[in-house]
Amino acid sequence: MKKIEVPLPSKPYNIYAGANLEKLPSMIKKEKLFKNVFCAVDEKVFRLHKERILNVSAQFENFLFFRLKAEENKKNLSSAENIYSKMLKGNFGRDTLVLAIGGGITGDVAGFAAATYMRGVQLVHVPTTLLAAVDSAIGGKTGVNFGGAKNIVGAFYQPEFVFIDEDFLSTLPDAEISAGLGEVLKYALITGGGFYNFIKKNKTAILAREPRAIKKIIFESASVKAGAVAKDEKESGLRKILNLGHTFAHAVEAERNYKIKHGEAVIIGLAAAAYLSKELNLTSERIKEETLNFIRPFSQKIKIDGFDLNKIFRTMFYDKKNRDGELRFVLFSEPGNVLIDVPASAKAIRRALSSALKLFYGGK
Ligand SMILES: NC(=O)c1ccc[n+]([C@@H]2O[C@H](COP(=O)([O-])OP(=O)(O)OC[C@H]3O[C@@H](n4cnc5c(N)ncnc54)[C@H](O)[C@@H]3O)[C@@H](O)[C@H]2O)c1
Structure with a gap:
């Protein structure tokens, strides 16, 4: 595993490349993040990598999945609202870690929800597409489409870290x-x-x-x-x-x-x-x-x-x-x-x- 630092003055964080999903729970522990995990996951990725993802969830007492269909027309406020509702119903408070597992659509919507729920909770990106690994998961741009315009509602919101396990890419078309x-x-x-x-x-x-x-x-x-x-x-x-x-x-x-x-x-x-x-x-x-x-x-x-x-x-x-x-x-x-x-x-x-x-x- 290699570490890339993102030395932002406001919030420095790391990108871990060549990482292994199995090690994600220990990284969350090492970085002293919250253990109440709300996991927004691309439903396709969940299906294709179910066992490995369930192994991660098994390491936490409070872990809830939200499965998202990664389609551009689902990258909207109602998907963000669905996330808020599920977090609220699940009693997720300010001490929440949003774990976004998926491509750019999942990362952008889940990131936006993390940026806005209770004025911001912790966020970790686990990108599963090449585009997300090299681009959308890095840099803190989050957002949704609105009124026919792409990425028009959003926020700059930096993650706690980005965790790139390239094995996800094996199933990518x-x-x-x-x-x-x-x-x-x-x-x-x-x-x-x-x-x-x-x-x-x-x-x-x-x-x-x-x-x-x-x-x-x-x-x-x-x-x-x-x-x-x-x-x-x-x-x-x-x-x-x-x-x-x-x-x-x-x-x-x-x-x-x-x-x-x-x-x-x-x-x-x-x-x-x-x-x-x-x-x-x-x-x-x-x-x-x-x-x-x-x-x-x-x-x-x-x-x-x-x-x-x-x-x-x-x-x-x-x-x-x-x-x-x-x-x-x-x-x-x-x-x-x-x-x-x-x-x-x-x-x-x-x-x-x-x-x-x-x-x-x-x-x-
Ligand atoms: N935030 C930013 O800075 C930023 C930068 C660039 C792009 N974006 C946004 O990113 C989005 C595009 O991201 P994307 O290309 O990752 O698309 P995506 O999230 O739609 O994923 C592409 C497709 O691959 C599938 N998929 C994802 N991971 C997979 C895997 N490991 N195996 C098999 N299938 C998998 C998804 O279900 C989807 O069908 C756009 O909405 C764009 O606006 C954001």
Whole structure:
């Protein structure tokens, strides 16, 4: 097991990667957390890993399960309300530990409930998807969808610790691994160096889901996210580097009516960022091509049929992060050297987007 520190001034905490679920009760004890455990668990994960999860619950006198269907349309206030009701009925007080076992949906809803129940109870994340392990379980963003808008109601709420047991990933469908890889590639482009080279050299092992390779990319990715979060808890500046590729990605997701996985949209967004970096002469043709080659092995299955460039373009200008009307991008001069708040002309954005989309155009 490896420890990654998240040295937040307001609340430092640890991420344990390469951990074993069996050791979770002793970690809760070691960190002196409350023993009244309210466990919000993805029902699919519960079914697939029942014995191991029940072994954890057996170690506590007061342990209650809440099974959650991990669907985006269930990531809402009524799921949070169901959690509050069950906690209240079960006499869970301020001395409660909410244990969230699942992917990003479970973590976001349970995290939000933990942040708001009795003005906040303890929270531990046990991420079971690649995306949750490298992204959503780290950094304290919790929330639900409301009124048709994603993650619009929420709170920054840090967990006591994050416990990553990569064995959960053994039952994850390939598509969910791909969904997490978009973020992993983003982290590698942000840091460059050893992590970037590891992915380049080990693409076959990663795609074959070899445990050693998966553990390594999770450890490295979680470390990048932890570092960025520690520098900027509430996303006011430095953490913006994590948005590499994301302005494009959000607009592509919206244009696809969210029928494309976020991670896939991120991969398209990373390609668009490479093109835009070149359009603005921040990087060279060679580095742009190298970046596209870096992404390519992980994007083979992403195929989009006809796309509406104008719609993507419009969505980008309406993105909630761009209220002042001027689009600013996170771009790079080379892997490991990311630039934030880069303005770009509409013409350059269109050209970059169009070039990137053509890479993924399946031809309908
Ligand atoms: N809080 C943040 O900072 C943050 C960051 C990124 C994304 N998110 C949110 O995360 C959500 C997406 O997260 P996700 O991709 O983990 O999705 P998810 O929670 O929906 O899980 C994806 C699917 O995998 C299943 N699953 C989970 N673990 C499994 C396992 N071990 N074996 C088999 N199946 C398993 C789930 O039941 C679900 O069907 C979105 O709602 C997004 O908004 C939050």
